[in-house]
Amino acid sequence: MRNSFMRKINVYAGIAGMLLIFLFAQSCTQYQRLLKSDDYELKYKRALEYFEEGEYGRTIALLQDIIPIYRGTAEAQRISYYFSMSHFHNREYTLASHYFKTYVSAYPQSEHAEEFLFLSAYCHYLESPRYSLDQSNTRQAIRELQSFINRFPGSDRVADANELIDELRSKLEKKRFKTGKLFLDISDYVAAAKTFETMIRDFPDTEYREEAMFLTIKAYFNFAYNSVPQRQEERYQDVISAYNQFVRRYPQSQFMREAQQMENTAREVIDRSQQRRQEEMELTGNND
Template sequence: MKYQEAVKYYEKKKYSKALILFDELMSKYRGQSEAEDLYYYTAYTSYRLRDYTSARFNFKNFATTYPNSPRAEECRFMSAYCFYQDSPRFSLDQENTKKAIDELQLFINLYPDGEKAKEAGDLIQKLRDKLEQKAYANARLYFDMGQPDDYRAAVIAFESMLREYPDTRYAEEIEFLIVKAQYLFAQNSMPYRQEARYNEAIDYYQSFIDHYPQSKFKSDADNLRSSAEKEIAFVVKRMDAINKMREEQQKELGISKEEAEAKETSEVNSSSK
């Protein structure tokens, strides 16, 4: 009998041959009592062949078609697990990772006391760790690119990550990198913007020290704060000298204070640094 032949192929791990026969039998027995076993074997055969797209489709169809079957819970889990198996390494697009989390959470919602509920929860945590690693890598890339605007983008990305993953294992390092990125952003800014941006770096430093007073990054953070304070003093002195020189030039050229302020406002608005 073709069914028995297909099962033998499956048991001997000749999955490609088994799948051909199971597909033929599915067409023949669709809607009949034999179809339940065929659906089950077809799903697992696709899974063994690592065709996770077909496998998750077949597992889900089994659970939907036979909701009262003792195998329904198992197949619902396997459908979600196929998404997990299709989740790529963190450096690639994580769309399947997000889908896997959704499917595993749906399984837990449907079977909160099921024997696979804990395993599903553990898998969700692994997937979230991967998304967290992806977010860290993306934010770190901005920082490592080393361009002035990239430092500001790094600050924004790191802050976004802390909001999304407040318990991240990278939290201490991220808060330090925010201080450093903001300092470097200030350092590469136009002089008239530096004071405010260095002060922002000091604010980030204070938040970092409040959260991690004994941090392994404390010495480096202290140096950044000290340097920022010195830079502020230098910038203030420099800007005072520049403003004084500008006022003298304007007086010599007969430019009124109002005209000078209007021109300065226009220059500030047109600059992004």
């Protein structure tokens, strides 16, 4: 009896599956016929229905056909709204950002202008990759979020925009810091020092500031140490300058012991160089 019941279940499941396949095929056939149709009102109607059903790809295809037809009409703005939002929901963020800005440019007084400017920036935020990759979208997102804040300072979305900016800036800080460490690892000491210095200048409140200032000392020290003797004195001066800035900012730093060792070595080299130069001057004077 149980086997008979299971056979019936399998038959019903098979029928249901075939029915779903048939309905899907019918839906696709109707959609394809609609795409080829010149019934623009029906296309418009079905595009909005597809939007509500979450079929954003179909909405985009149908609206794309009718945008030129409705251009300059009372419906153009509404079509543009759904077209932009469909790209966003379809996760086509680069296109969505473009159409959001296009919409705001065309309808600056629209009730959706604030929302769309925020979403345009948010699209770039969503496209921002991990810190080790190209950060063009990260920087663009920051610019657009700041522009949004400047234009709508009283918006409820300002707090969200500031949070996103902080997150994106942290990513840029990390990339810059890691780049500096990479330069240090491959012995490009000048590039390392300059990278750390510009990072501190551009991101003065960065969480990496203490270590970056220490590594600046280390980069200048290694550069001076590996220089020809005639250039060491002036280059060790950079070590002392970087150390003085570091100790003023972080007198109790965990890196202080190593930083002091490098500063002491730098002073010893400079003192020996100056002493040698003084002796040479005295010797020259005696010969005269």
